[in-house]
Amino acid sequence: MPSGSAADINVREEGQKIVVEPIGDWVVHSIAAIYSEVERLESGYDAGLIVIDLGRLGRIDTSGAFLLGRIVHQCSTPNADWHYRGDHPTARRLIGEILERVIDCDPDLPEERYGFVRAFERIGKGLEAFGNETLETFAFFGRTLTTFFSLMLRPHRFRVTPTVYVMEEAGVNALPIVAVLTFFIGAVVAFMGANLLETFGASVFTVELVGIAVLREFGVLITAIMLAGRSDSAFTAAIGSMKMQQEIDAMKVLGLDPYEALVVPRVVACVLMAPLLTFGAMMAGLFGGMMVSWATLDISPGFFIARMHETIDWSHFWVGMSKAPVFGLIIAIIGCKQGMQVGGDVESLGRRVTASVVQSIFMVIVVDALFAMMYLELDI
Known part of the structure; x- marks a missing residue:
């Protein structure tokens, strides 16, 4: 496993699969050069066909794991084993953490309710908080x-x-x-x-x-x-x-x-x-x-x-x-x-x-x- 080298990426087709091979150190100081290539892969290929080959990957931190996770995050099973080949001591764990905590977070739904609905919602939450506070105070008093x-x-x-x-x-x-x-x-x-x-x-x-x-x-x-x-x-x-x-x-x-x-x-x-x-x-x-x-x-x-x-x-x-x-x-x-x-x-x-x-x-x-x-x- 090479280390101490600049980050690079190699893309090839193997049958119906698209093999993405990260090369070198994917750390915060070296991934700027390949950012545009990762964006192209994310938008230009079906995430369900991508396989990441970790055999030539060197060091990796959370920023590098974030870029690799972006390549497959649109797939319904981005953490599936068939998405990855090769051995690396930390890459799979970091990519999995990124997919779970950052990339796969549910987006905030747009606020489509009218103003008076939001006002009633706040009033309801306030009444609920008041009721809970009252019960807690009586429990403390008891x-x-x-x-x-x-x-x-x-x-x-x-x-x-x-x-x-x-x-x-x-x-x-x-x-x-x-x-x-x-x-x-x-x-x-x-x-x-x-x-x-x-x-x-x-x-x-x-x-x-x-x-x-x-x-x-x-x-x-x-x-x-x-x-x-x-x-x-x-x-x-x-x-x-x-x-x-x-x-x-x-x-x-x-x-x-x-x-x-x-x-x-x-x-x-x-x-x-x-x-x-x-x-x-x-x-x-x-x-x-x-x-x-x-x-x-x-x-x-x-x-x-x-x-x-x-x-x-x-x-x-x-x-x-x-x-x-x-x-x-x-x-x-x-x-x-x-x-x-x-x-x-x-x-x-x-x-x-x-x-x-x-x-x-x-x-x-x-x-x-x-x-x-x-x-x-x-x-x-």
Whole structure:
């Protein structure tokens, strides 16, 4: 078998067969000279009559195998033994790989559907993805619950230190930004209410507007959105980076349950800290509304607090507080679930972090609407 020679090709007829004899080295640096000849063979002869004689073929790489495969790929059986004669250590295997993976790939069908059909197709795919994501989230929630209850039966296995650490990171450290945001939300509600109610001579009802809005909705909602944007992304990024670096696989090899070590502490921390953050947010929102009422309506802080005690029922406070642990549970479950689904690349991590924040905020708003309808029916 010659080697170290330029690529060449010899074509001859033997009865009804067309024998193609590659000569020399068919590698990327030497096949340019015979490319046009291969194109002529591909278009000028019936692929079912071609036999490739490998007896004088030297070295060959995937580029040379691609050219030889083009000669016979139009045949219905391009890998049949009768297409080849002679011995070569690698040629048949390379040509077979090329025919299977490159040349014989089914061509993309032209897009012939109308625009509205494609739109419905995308809507259908989106609904299917939404259904699958919902089922996966409920499955993850179920697995987390079973792990939590198993830990309750074996309290010594519960990881207190990671839970306290997450409580500090997701709860205590988030209090300043949550308080600042709800302070301004309360101030905005009071300012808009003062301008509107003053036209009716009922500016004193700004106290009720601020109190009910902050206690029932804005305090817990702003807290949940901040947890989703600040802590949920951190959960996904932390667990996802461990997934990328195969640390979670190493935990499984060591006999550690990732749900027990990573998921349950974060879920417990969020469920416990969400009500505390919500309480701080409520106090900050009421303080912001009180300051604006004092500045614009000359309603003193003492009168503001006294009127709240007289006119606003405690049920509004408990309505807001009752939502907080549910929102904390939703946020932690979605963040940890997205982290567990991170693949092996950074792009996957970025997609999952984005999906975590978007899904958490979406679910918080949906569940808040469900709470509103439920409390409306219960007349609370």
